[in-house]
Amino acid sequence: MGKKATAFGTLWKLMRREWHTLVSRPLYWTIMICAPLFCYVFFLSLMNNGLPEKLPTAVVDLDHSATSRNLTRQLTTYQTLDITTQYVSFAEARQAMQQGKLFGFLVIPESFEADLYANRQPQIPYFTTSVYFIPSALIYKSFTTMTTLAAGAAVQQTLLAKGEYERDIMPQIQPITVDMHPLGNPWTNYSIYLNNTFLPGILEVLILLVTIFSIGSEVKDGTSREWLNTANNNILLAIIGKLLPQTLIFFIMGLFCQSLLYGYCGFPLQNGILPMAAAMFLFVVAIQGTGVLFFSIIPSLRLALSAGSLLGVVSFSLTGFSFPAEAMYSAFHLLTDILPLRHYFVIYVDQALNSVPLYYCWIHYFSLLIYPLLALPFLPLLKRALRRQVYIP
Template structure:
């Protein structure tokens, strides 16, 4: 009578791990749901690609027609969302420290009278620079909107004296600077943040799942059965155990590349094959790092 052929140790470990994966919803959430959530989150977090409607405040100490025009001009800037008007600088400063707003503009007392009388008038703005990207956006937007306002009185006075507006503008701003950013002309944050940020989160997930998959054998005291199914070969035991996770994570990485570079049209300088090959190596290297970490710190 011919005996049925038994499975090889590699297949035995593989089938055993597949049964463990499908018996607990934890693996489904960690291997599929969380990566998909990270892809969706990083693909939509930046919206149009630029920061818009950053909360700021205005401290109007003049209460004049000119100050109200300045406030309305600031409110039209897409970068800003004027969420509060303050009666003193101390309240605005506290709101900035509490991150209720990320900057505020101060219009000093007697601002309109100083402008009309030709005296020096100062508009001050403050911004929260603990968050560098937000602070840079607020500062750049303030400089952009206040530069024409600062030249307005001079241009009006010179025009009244018969000097053309273009002549005055060329005198005040003799050098016209044009900015042409390479590789990211739209200054889109998603171009250089979405893809790396996703793979940082994805790497953390791979490390956690790898360490847990190996450590659960010790935690639940099933290590002997695991090695027995691998016929005592630790290399076979580890590789066969991690293979299902490797396949799932590679599929997720390739899908993330498709979403980032295919759907969102993030520019890249190589083809999809080299890009996906890098993703495959990334998954394998991260799993190898997880095995190394577990070999040093086996207690989870």
């Protein structure tokens, strides 16, 4: 009983010691609180519209007929497009594209109307610059829809003239239709797609670096022996006492992130907040575990931080939420599973987006739990480094 009380007393002493450090150095609270807040505000307000609207596009009308003007007018009604007709030739429009004034344009060729009436199949070419991914995809979609509809309207006119019933026309033009159900995100909202994983990703970078930095600073400032002594030479107690206040702060920041995503922005949250909050807690602890692991193996502050930055930054690509993991080379595909962010991403997809029963993703919760355990066998190494207290610049 008495021994237990001292363990808790030591833990409490360590936590108070850490709390003092966190509060007294502006660097800590800037990076732990201000930096995440800034990123939340930045990314959520940047993509507030869900998809970029009114993208600068042009119609190069070489025909100047009633039909071509009608087409142009119809294009102006698309929400994604902001149509201008100021360019009078292909060359001019392409030049404007290279000057960054346009993301795409459509050319209505000369004698378009005449060719159409004479059944000479006038073509409508349209150009997009896929140097910019999202604008080009959206413009491509709008232009394709437009030209398909225009062709349909022409067929409709012909069939009507032949005396077909109106109700029989659409089944002839388009016998098979696609009834698309984008599950969980029917608006194809880019913010839902990106921020649900991107913001935790940024949190990951910050947690990883702060964990490594705070442990390494003890060595650097020559306080690591004193720290170990405070912990009665118990390395496990020392680490827990040091990281627990940080866990608390980061968990609160993570919960705040989730409340912004699912509360304020109203992003899909199918299975309730509990599975996500649990994932966030495990995620924070997992990254702290990874940080401890890194510093235990590489007890040089700079190198450990470099490794941490590498893991944090590469996570954004390797997690496979932008470029799918299945499409990567198998070596990288295998690597995705060792990233904490990957497991958080899968949990988010299952629990928040797709309402998958918990049974199917227990393995990812479990995986997040492994990271802190993984650091345990390396703690003696860390202890030795802390005892030696040698700072390598």
